[in-house]
Amino acid sequence: MRQIAIVGGGPAGAMCGQRLASAGFDVTIYDEHLAWEKPCGGGLTHKAVVAYPFLFDSPYAKKLVHTVELISSLGHRARLDLDHPIVIYSRTVLNGLLLERAAAAGCQVVRSHVGQVDTSGSRVRLRVGEAWSETDFVVIAAGARNALPLGAQPLARGDLEMTIGYFIPSQADAIRVKFLKRFEGYIWSFPRADHLSVGICGSMSRHTAPELRQLLEQFLSDEHISAKGGSLYSHVLPSPQLQTLRRRRLCGPNWALAGDAAALVDPITGEGLYYALRSGDLLAEMLIAGSPARYPERLRADFSVDLEFGARVARHVYAGRFLGGAVTTRMVQFISRSATFRTLMGDLFSGAQNYSSLKRRLWSQFGLTASEVLVSLLKPGRSLARQTAGDA
Numbered sequence: 001m002r003q004i005a006i007v008g009g010g011p012a013g014a015m016c017g018q019r020l021a022s023a024g025f026d027v028t029i030y031d032e033h034l035a036w037e038k039p040c041g042g043g044l045t046h047k048a049v050v051a052y053p054f055l056f057d058s059p060y061a062k063k064l065v066h067t068v069e070l071i072s073s074l075g076h077r078a079r080l081d082l083d084h085p086i087v088i089y090s091r092t093v094l095n096g097l098l099l100e101r102a103a104a105a106g107c108q109v110v111r112s113h114v115g116q117v118d119t120s121g122s123r124v125r126l127r128v129g130e131a132w133s134e135t136d137f138v139v140i141a142a143g144a145r146n147a148l149p150l151g152a153q154p155l156a157r158g159d160l161e162m163t164i165g166y167f168i169p170s171q172a173d174a175i176r177v178k179f180l181k182r183f184e185g186y187i188w189s190f191p192r193a194d195h196l197s198v199g200i201c202g203s204m205s206r207h208t209a210p211e212l213r214q215l216l217e218q219f220l221s222d223e224h225i226s227a228k229g230g231s232l233y234s235h236v237l238p239s240p241q242l243q244t245l246r247r248r249r250l251c252g253p254n255w256a257l258a259g260d261a262a263a264l265v266d267p268i269t270g271e272g273l274y275y276a277l278r279s280g281d282l283l284a285e286m287l288i289a290g291s292p293a294r295y296p297e298r299l300r301a302d303f304s305v306d307l308e309f310g311a312r313v314a315r316h317v318y319a320g321r322f323l324g325g326a327v328t329t330r331m332v333q334f335i336s337r338s339a340t341f342r343t344l345m346g347d348l349f350s351g352a353q354n355y356s357s358l359k360r361r362l363w364s365q366f367g368l369t370a371s372e373v374l375v376s377l378l379k380p381g382r383s384l385a386r387q388t389a390g391d392a
Contacts, residue, residue, distance in 0.1 A: 001254075001287065002026055005126055005135040006107075007114045009034050011273055012259025012280035013141035014098035019284035021106035028135070030128060031142075032113040035096035038235050040163060040272075041190035041197055042091050043175070045351025046084035048274040051281075056087055060097050061193035063088040067174040068349050070332050073181040078335035079174075080342060084350040086175065090192050094273075114142075119255050137292070139283065141258040141276075144238040153248070155263060157205040161185065161239040161270070164212045165199025166220075168230035172196055178219055179328035183207075184318040187219045198225060201270055203239060237272065238263040242311040245304065250296045258283050264299070266307060267314040274351065278303060309355040338372035340365050 004020055006013045009031030021027045043065075049056045065088055068080040089097075103109050116127040123134045140146060144155055172191040179186050185202035200216045220227055240248075240263040250257050258264075259276035266275070282302060286295045296304075320327045334341045344361060347353035353361070 001136040001290075001292075003136040004028075004139065004287065005030065005124065005133070005137070006139040006141060007031075007117070007126075008139075008141035008143065008146070008259070008261070009099050009102075009109065010095055010141060010143070010259060010276065011098055012261075012276040013139065014095070014102045014280070015277045016139055016141065016258060016280035016284045017107040018098070018102040018105045019281055020287060021102065023284070023288045025287070027102075027106070028108045028110060029099070029102060030110050030112050030114045030126075032111065034109070034111050035092045035099060037167065037233065038091045040091065040165070040199070040235070040237070040270075041175070041188055042089050042094060042192060042273070043190060043271075044087040044089070044273055045271060045349075046086075047351040047354075048277060049084075049087055051274070052277060054101075055089075058097055060089070060093050062093070063191050063193050065173070065175050065191060068346075069174050069176045070335065071176065071178040072329040072332040073179050073183075073326060074329060076329065076332045076336070078332045078342070080335065080346040080349055082346050082350045084347075084352050086350060088190055088192050090195075093193075117255070119252060124254050136254065137287065138255045139258055139280075140255065140261045141280065142261055143236075144260045144263070145236050146261050155238060155240075155244070158203070159238060159240050159244045159263060160204045160236050161201045162204050162207065162209060162212060162234065163199055163201045163237055164209065164216055164232070164234045165197060166216075166227050166230040166232055168196040168198055168225065168227055169194075170196045170225070176223065178223075179318075179326075179332070180215060181326065182319060183215075184315065187216060189223070189225065196225070198227075198230075201237065201239075204236070209234065237270065238265045239267055239270065239314075240265065240307070240311060241267075242308055245308050245311055250299070251292055253293075256283055256292060256295055264304075264307065267311040268317055269310075269349075271351075275303065275307070306355045334369065334373060337376035338369045340372060341369045 003026045006017050006029045009029045017027045017029045064085040066082050066085045070078045112128050114126050118125040124138045126133050176189040187200045190197045200212050238260050250262050258279040264275040264279050265272040282298045283295050286292050322330045
């Protein structure tokens with residue numbers, strides 16, 4: 001298989017194309033938008049920067065953020081000072097950077113819509129615009145709701161989340177994340193190089209667009225963020241359930257899914273950029289080795305197990321209770337009261353701590369965390385119960 005077509009020019013498609021073209025493959029990337037904006041944070045965590053240092057070293061406009069402020073549903077606040085900064089790009093800039101690298105490696109980048117893919121014959125046929133084209137192998141990296149699932153089932157509403165956001169002409173230095181009562185999702189404010197990306201994400205099966213918009217507007221009011229001059233956007237992203245991650249078919253004899261199309265997104269944080277880049281990279285690695293059927297196995301060895309852990313506990317994080325209050329509220333309070341727990345959560349948010357070893361680290365540090373919280377509670381006026389009145 002030397003001729004590869006990639007449908008979707010986002011991070012997964014562009015990374016896959018760049019790797020394949022560099023190895024001598026004949027690669028064409030099709031995307032009807034090319035570099036375009038999305039209402040997401042655009043943050044690249046430590047693991048992404050370590051894996052792909054050019055994301056940190058590039059001259060393209062970006063923002064390095066060292067501080068995250070977490071806000072509970074009751075208004076408690078905690079600050080995380082990150083040892084490893086989160087690198088934030090506008091998605092237009094990031095996609096442009098990745099597509100430029102793909103083109104420089106030898107990819108042909110075509111701005112066009114692929115309306116149909118036929119993998120039943122000896123060669124793959126694609127309807128590009130009004131014409132048909134043939135290739136040896138096709139990579140679908142066209143997002144969560146692409147109309148080209150091939151042998152995979154389309155993602156159900158329970159595997160999708162709706163995002164609504166503003167791009168606001170304003171500046172900030174810290175990321176802000178607000179948790180909501182009995183809500184599986186969160187509100188964010190991510191500072192980019194020349195604007196803020198402020199948005200909300202919530203499960204499509206549990207929340208409506210008007211509900212999300214109302215909650216977002218309330219956050220803007222509470223945080224004194226003016227949306228004047230801002231642009232409103234909406235998008236659908238994957239938020240996979242455990243059975244979807246375990247059972248979703250990701251490849252066939254002459255096709256494969258990557259990035260959002262493969263539902264490779266952290267079910268807790270919503271982080272998708274690293275997994276998009278990594279899935280495109282690993283798929284290219286398997287195609288270069290002549291073993292595309294091993295792609296799912298390679299994903300699992302690299303990060304799929306971590307995503308499955310996130311899927312198992314995501315509902316408990318957002319809807320569960322601990323010590324008589326919401327898990328997210330207790331998390332924010334523990335961060336403000338325990339330096340040990342604060343360091344752990346800083347590593348988790350920056351991407352330096354994975355889920356696979358998180359439980360072991362939590363238990364190993366539990367005694368120290370508990371003692372720090374207890375000392376804080378013994379201080380006058382610092383009662384945990386008083387701070388969380390009304391959380392029940």
